Amino acid sequence: LPAVQDGPEPTPHTQEAHAPEDDFTAKWTRADARQLQRVSDPTTPPRENSMPASQTMPEVPQDFPDMSNDEVWVWDSWPLTDEDGNQYSVKGQEIIFSLVADRSLGFDERHQYAKIGYFYRETGVPADERPENGGWTYGGLVFDEGVTDQIFEDKSFSHQTQWSGSARVFKGGEVKLFFTDVAFYRDAQGQDVKPYDPRLALSVGKVHTTGKDVKLTGFNKVDELLKADGEYYQTGEQNPSFNFRDPFTFEDPAHPGETYMVFEGNTAMPRDEAYCTEEDLGYQAGDPFAETAEEVNASGATYQIANIGLAKAKNDDLTEWEFLPPILSANCVTDQTERPQFVFKDGKSYLFTITHRGTFAAGIDGPEGVYGFVGDGIRSDFQPLNGSGLALGNPTNLNYQQGQPFAPNVDQHPGAFQAYSHYVMPGGLVQSFIDTIGTNDNFVRGGTLAPTVKMDIAGDTTSVDYSYGNGGLGGWADVPANININPGGQV
Ligand code: FRU
Ligand code: FRU
Ligand code: FRU
Secondary structure (H helix, E strand, O other): OOOOOOOOOOOOOOOOEOOOOOOOOEEOOHHHHOHHHHOOOOOOOOOOOOOOHHHEOOOOOOOOOOOOOOOEEEEEEEEEEOOOOOEEEEOOEEEEEEEEEEOOOOHHHHHHOOEEEEEEEEOOOOHHHOOOOOOOEEEEEOOOOOOOOOOOOOOOOOEEEEEEEEEEEEHHHEEEEEEEEEEEEEOOOOOEEEEEEEEEEEEEEEEEEEOOEEEEEEOOOOEEEEOOOOOOEOOOOOOOOOOOEEEEEEEOOOOOOOEEEEEEEEEOOOHHHOOOOHHHHOOOOOOOOOOOHHHHHHOOHHHOEEEEEEEEEOOOOOOOEEEEEEEEEEEOOEOOOEEEEEEEEOOEEEEEEEEOHHHEOOOOOOOOEEEEEEEOOOOEOOEEOOOOOEEEEOOOOOOOOOEEOOEEOOOOOOOOOOEEEEEEOHHHEEEEEEOEEEEOOEEEEOOOEOEOEEEEEEOOEEEEOOOOOEOOEOOEOOOOOOEEEOOOOOO
């Protein structure tokens, strides 16, 4: 792809696969991530998009419909899947899980109060024949009070919350719900008394469909799967604001019968002793735009050391897991590689993850969105898609500050916070939630799913399909099943 601005050359990546157990971690380098600014047009005026259209989500209008009919805030959402990421309906009903919170809270207060809820709707209806808001029925919360706090030995938490994950469906409507079980220990001023405690967890239940009604049973017990270890994955002792969450399970086509999990982590260095190496920077010898490790380490960029973790199941029930070394690090690039997932296509392994503009390290800039990497296996020398890693970003002007979702900069593109938490579905469809649309003079908070968009994924590139839906925007909250189990009359 043509890089238009002067800047460093990206790091060469071979895409070569290593065994899942190997101690090889691909690097999303600063040289790679600096390609983001090379494709941003420095002459773009305020409120316009400076990034390439082929990696930009079409602009979402402010008058969006609410999928929950005002019942709850909705953000991160995931479908019922199998080991290959196919999306299922059960007896003609599509089911999705979402983080939800009470609408009496401010949308930015949601993280400490998140609970997993579910929605359902009839399958097989084209998006343009559904109600505008996607036609979902809100089914309520998955867990009764007092279930997800069981795994915490220290019950003095101030907040006990449920964060993202993924759901696998098995014979007879059994569902294994992988999620992040979180306890916060805060005082009345909101200060941590001790670091928050996120753990990867599993709860098992069942889907029951009666006509058009969907009920969940079970989900009354939680198995703790993994806690950050401090060796591969940073702990709360090493950094109280560490990230460890968002389990996504799958089967590696190269190792049939084994179940793996990717999740969000940080490189396991103590916050104040963290450093980045020449390999994390990834410049080629003699590159006139190279930085030295010394200057990067002095810049504050060492506070941003995300990684994507890998774990392997040790039993068929998927209740026992072991850590493997991280498959990707983003040291001195970004602090959050959230909701990682794999898509397997054309013999390649595509690793996708979301990151915010605000979590990039000093000297790195890029839009909110989903980023992707391609390799020959689940542990590879991953090559960032489209040169930089950006797969689908919000329309953003990198020449101007972003502000915050509650105070979006007036010079920024009104879509800069429009969507987040993108999840890549079969056929390159991408769902996400609406955060903020507009700028300080006129903006609307979201809390419902955005229109689904479509990316074409080919080789080491992606591009937005503007022929999909209406100028590239498909149905609101459209998370369609591609496989129907126990069809009961539905196709
Ligand atoms: C070993 C292996 C290697 C290959 C890698 C790909 O388990 O099959 O031969 O490099 O895994 O996943
Ligand atoms: C900032 C943030 C988000 C994440 C949440 C977790 O809002 O870091 O990226 O969802 O807080 O605490
Ligand atoms: C992404 C995210 C997830 C986390 C959840 C918490 O939007 O930060 O990583 O599980 O939100 O609300």
